Amino acid sequence: MIEYGVCEPVQVHFDDLDAMGLLHNSRYALLVERAISAYWHRLGWAPDAAVSAFKDVFLAVREFKVTYNVPIAGVGEPLVHFWIDRLGRTSGVYGFRVLSADRSVVHAEGYRVNVNLDPITLRPAPFSDELRTAAAPLLLPAVPVPS
Template sequence: MTLLLETGHTRPVEVHFDDLDAMGLLHNSRYALLLERAVSAFWIELGWHFDPSASTFKDVFLAVREFKITYNVPIVGAGQPLVHFWIDRMGTTSAVYGFRILSPDGSVVHAEGHRVNVNLDPTTLRPRPFSDELREAASVLLRDPA
């Protein structure tokens, strides 16, 4: 039975052999990397780019402020789990992503948690408000857009 994925975005990500620990399990530090790969791919498809001169968005200097993860069931071996993510809250300068790392068929929640990203001014490294363009693009990820 597949879990209900009513909001947000879901995409497969690759677990490689070198992501595994000595027991053949996905190393705990790699779960954050899987989320990063999925979220980055989503934004890149919309025109975001690491190079400010190539990005369609003004907001290119984002930092992780907080990361919380609960491990439920280990991922064993290489493969393609799913990463389901959404935005629980989008404030003036920060966004709270919720996420679940799922089995390829979506029936098992391997890990879940949240990540807080802050939009920074690249010169001062202080928080600055998200642009209207980024807010509009992020609206498809909002759990409760109202």
């Protein structure tokens, strides 16, 4: 059961597989990108500021870490479970897990750090209030610290 974040189905195609019929290691990052993009696209985000529901359209990946647990064999429709661990002033950290369709197997897990950039200077820029509001459902719930 998923108690936080979002699960997005993604497609593994034949050309995503390596010579052994397993999902190629580089494709896990692509699955995560597709899942996160699909979520934000439904909310009105677009890479073109003229048509996007958000001012923040120039985001760059600063860091991406994947730990591979169990290979995905063959084509199919796994799930990407993702959430936001932290949303700072100019950057955010997504946590993610690539799951089997029935959610019983964690194929891979990791995190991705995004930085919001000013499109002219290419320097970090603060996230807009609109993006912060839209991102709120993805934020990992705070765990109370025992006193």
